[in-house]
Amino acid sequence: MKLLVGYTADERGAEAIELASALVASTPDASLHIAVVLPAAAPFSAVYPGGDHGYSTILSAQVDQWAKHALTLVPEGIQASVVARSVSSVAEGLISLAQQVDADGIVLGGRKRHRAGFFMPGAIANALLHSSPVSVFMSSPTAIETLRAANGKLTRLTAFVGDRPGAKDVIELSAQIATACAVPLRVATLVLPYDVQDPDRDLDAHVQATSDYLSQLTASMELDATIDVVVGRNLDEATGQLSWQDGDLALLGSARLAAARRLFIGLKAQRILGKLSVPMGVIPNPGSDN
Numbered sequence: 001m002k003l004l005v006g007y008t009a010d011e012r013g014a015e016a017i018e019l020a021s022a023l024v025a026s027t028p029d030a031s032l033h034i035a036v037v038l039p040a041a042a043p044f045s046a047v048y049p050g051g052d053h054g055y056s057t058i059l060s061a062q063v064d065q066w067a068k069h070a071l072t073l074v075p076e077g078i079q080a081s082v083v084a085r086s087v088s089s090v091a092e093g094l095i096s097l098a099q100q101v102d103a104d105g106i107v108l109g110g111r112k113r114h115r116a117g118f119f120m121p122g123a124i125a126n127a128l129l130h131s132s133p134v135s136v137f138m139s140s141p142t143a144i145e146t147l148r149a150a151n152g153k154l155t156r157l158t159a160f161v162g163d164r165p166g167a168k169d170v171i172e173l174s175a176q177i178a179t180a181c182a183v184p185l186r187v188a189t190l191v192l193p194y195d196v197q198d199p200d201r202d203l204d205a206h207v208q209a210t211s212d213y214l215s216q217l218t219a220s221m222e223l224d225a226t227i228d229v230v231v232g233r234n235l236d237e238a239t240g241q242l243s244w245q246d247g248d249l250a251l252l253g254s255a256r257l258a259a260a261r262r263l264f265i266g267l268k269a270q271r272i273l274g275k276l277s278v279p280m281g282v283i284p285n286p287g288s289d290n
Helices: 011-024 061-072 090-100 123-128 141-149 167-181 199-220 235-241 267-275
Strands: 002-006 031-039 045-048 079-087 105-107 135-138 156-160 185-191 225-231 248-253 280-283
Touching (some): 011 105, 011 135, 031 061, 031 090, 061 079, 079 090, 090 105, 090 123, 123 135, 156 167, 167 185, 167 280, 199 225, 235 267, 267 280
Parallel strands (some): 002 031, 105 135, 185 225, 248 280
Antiparallel strands (some): 045 079
């Protein structure tokens, strides 16, 4: 697996490398491209290390120091390089670099808890969540702690899906990532009372039907996956009732209105994302352009 890391020379950047390293550690040809994106006014365009590239003459000593430090954060066994670019938009610059290196995803770090008790993606993450052609993985200080408690290794991947046709696409891509990372797959669905016309009469039957549907779907895909259907009075309560373990990674799919092979996070996914305390990723719509 190959990932592009959006790096800043602070704790947030270090956490991004930590998450990215865990994601690729067990995969074939594990490699990281660490991106130092700079304001458009800074005329930098270079790769470190390797080759001449005019690195010593183009990059400032400060960027040189950032690059060297970033590489020390990457565990042994993972190939890594640092690329510095001047960009007018950080999000667009990261997307462009991800496409240039054919990355499987973009990794960001350092989400902070909002005063109201949930996590809000920053401006760069929010832009990527509404436009990226590749998966976007994010972390937070709390989420990184759960990863560290598992010795920096992923132990399970949880795919959030509904009971609509798009669930198959999300499960399929999640299964590919779980297989690449050599971890088991869990498929989770959140059920709310308003999902049925008469909750008192129909809720239990709806929960069973949803569980049966997902079990049959994963079986038809020849996947060995755990199915977890959780009921809550509202989305926050349902999300909070899901159990998590150290080393968990949560994956959410894009909204159905997302363009083909583009990422667009919906309102429900945003709410779930904000309540999670484990590393997470959002995957693009895999549909064709036709």
